[in-house]
Amino acid sequence: MKRRDIQVICLQETSGKGAKVREIGEGVKRFHIGEDTKRNGVAIAVAEPSKDSVSTINRISSRIISVRIDTKEGYYATLSVYANQADWPVYQKDEFYLCLDEAIRSVPEGHYLTIAGDLNGHIGNERREAHGGRGVGVRNEERERVLALAIAHDMAVCSAFFAERKSQKVSYSSEGKETEIDHVLVKRSSPKTVKDILAPQHKSLLADIAIDLPK
Structure with a gap:
């Protein structure tokens, strides 16, 4: 994190x-x-000096965790999420998205909010309110869950709006099939804060976000 100047x-x-x-x-x-x-938990790592400003930790479930960072300029809330696999029972996927919806609603209005993680949703390239039409591959059923959540909370899937190069979106490729299942969501009211997004294959999805925090 220090070498690449990553804060969260x-x-x-x-x-x-x-x-x-x-x-x-x-x-x-x-x-x-x-x-x-087993490897089914979630975590958020925060580097200094931001780590000393973490004021709230909310462990919603083994698949959802959030932290709030208080700064002199305002408040930054981020959620790390890990959605159920596509072949899991519907009731478990419903439970995950219900918990995530409640977690988002618990973030006070005016906080800068990001959601990042493996949502297992192939969002495709069809333009929607939360989708800028720049996705990758064929959409799947989980895509509707991702977009419904984003639309309900007036959020945007970053790579579908801001990324133009294919290399910025493909997070996994196997046997000729390319997928985009890792996503970063931000409020649609703050798209200019996202300067770049990159998904090196089999590596972490990186988002360059210059936050203008509300005071």
Whole structure:
């Protein structure tokens, strides 16, 4: 994080049971939640100086965690999320999105908000309110869940609006099939804060966000 000047990382498929806070070196603090030792937890890592401004940690479930960072300029809330796989029971996927919806609604109006993680939704390239028409591949059923959530909260899927190069969107490629399942969402009222977004294959999705926090 220090080498690439990254302040916040949202992590999925983390291992470890229970709620934990740990210093992991180079001035980075990691906030984690998980139900068991398998890799199905989520975490948020915050680097200094921002780590000292984390005021609220909300561990909604083993698949959703949020932190709020208080600054002199305003408040920044970020959620790290890990959606259920497409072949999981519908009731479990419904439960995940219900929890995520409630977590978003709990963020006070005026906070800068980002949602980042593996949403398992192939959003395709059809333009919608939350979709700028620049997606990749064929959409799947989970795509409707992602877009419905974004539209309900007036948010935008960053790569579908701001990324033009295909390399910026493909997060996994196998046997000739390219997919885009990792996403970063921001409020549609603040699109200019997203300067770039890049998805190096099999690596972390990176978003360059210059936040103009509300006072």
